[in-house]
Amino acid sequence: AQSVTQLGSHVSVSEGALVLLRCNYSSSVPPYLFWYVQYPNQGLQLLLKYTSAATLVKGINGFEAEFKKSETSFHLTKPSAHMSDAAEYFCAVSAKNNNAGNMLTFGGGTRLMVKP
Amino acid sequence: DADVTQTPRNRITKTGKRIMLECSQTKGHDRMYWYRQDPGLGLRLIYYSFDVKDINKGEISDGYSVSRQAQAKFSLSLESAIPNQTALYFCATSDRRLAGVQETQYFGPGTRLLVL
Numbered sequence: 177a178q179s180v181t182q183l184g185s186h187v188s189v190s191e192g193a194l195v196l197l198r199c200n201y202s203s204s205v206p207p208y209l210f211w212y213v214q215y216p217n218q219g220l221q222l223l224l225k226y227t228s229a230a231t232l233v234k235g236i237n238g239f240e241a242e243f244k245k246s247e248t249s250f251h252l253t254k255p256s257a258h259m260s261d262a263a264e265y266f267c268a269v270s271a272k273n274n275n276a277g278n279m280l281t282f283g284g285g286t287r288l289m290v291k292p
Numbered sequence: 293d294a295d296v297t298q299t300p301r302n303r304i305t306k307t308g309k310r311i312m313l314e315c316s317q318t319k320g321h322d323r324m325y326w327y328r329q330d331p332g333l334g335l336r337l338i339y340y341s342f343d344v345k346d347i348n349k350g351e352i353s354d355g356y357s358v359s360r361q362a363q364a365k366f367s368l369s370l371e372s373a374i375p376n377q378t379a380l381y382f383c384a385t386s387d388r389r390l391a392g393v394q395e396t397q398y399f400g401p402g403t404r405l406l407v408l
Contacts, residue, residue, distance in 0.1 A: 185332060210396075212399075217401070217402075218401055218402075219399035219400050219401045219402055220335075220384075220399040221399070222396050222397075222398075225396070266334055266335065279337070279340075280337075280397060282334035282335040282336070284332045284333055284334045285332070
């Protein structure tokens, strides 16, 4: 069984400030971890994913996330927020079970608001 | 043109009515998924299909049925809609040939359903 917890359903930052969106997971097997972004009235778009190649993963639009096994965390960060980053962000986990395919379990989502 | 399309984008229906949501993809992927999104709950898997002859229940399949008419088409039906099924519904696809490390799910723009 696997689960994802995103701390903070809403996060507000000022433009230019650090963005930190928290994600903790539980998984009985080594996981794959994902961050997806959903802009208003759009579907989900992959931001980045961890597949065990490197613990620090760089994604699109200047975002990155660090896998910390000891903390079972995969927090998403961006050094300087931009107005265009305002969206909802979802953390997801899947088990490394190729026979079952990439079955994703999502967190509840965090809505990021960026103030001018 | 969008690779994963969903129709309709918005739908209002009444309790007890049967409705169908449709998903089409031009990505050539064999795997397709239906999710629903509710505020604070993230996305939850309703059904998934790994090929035309393979249909599987997800986490919350009660009250729903699906049909995989072709590799590119995957429909979701609500046999007798109830207000509790008011949600945002997403279709997604992935490629079995990239199972595991490279497999990523690609999402459609969503269908917003309101059951009165």
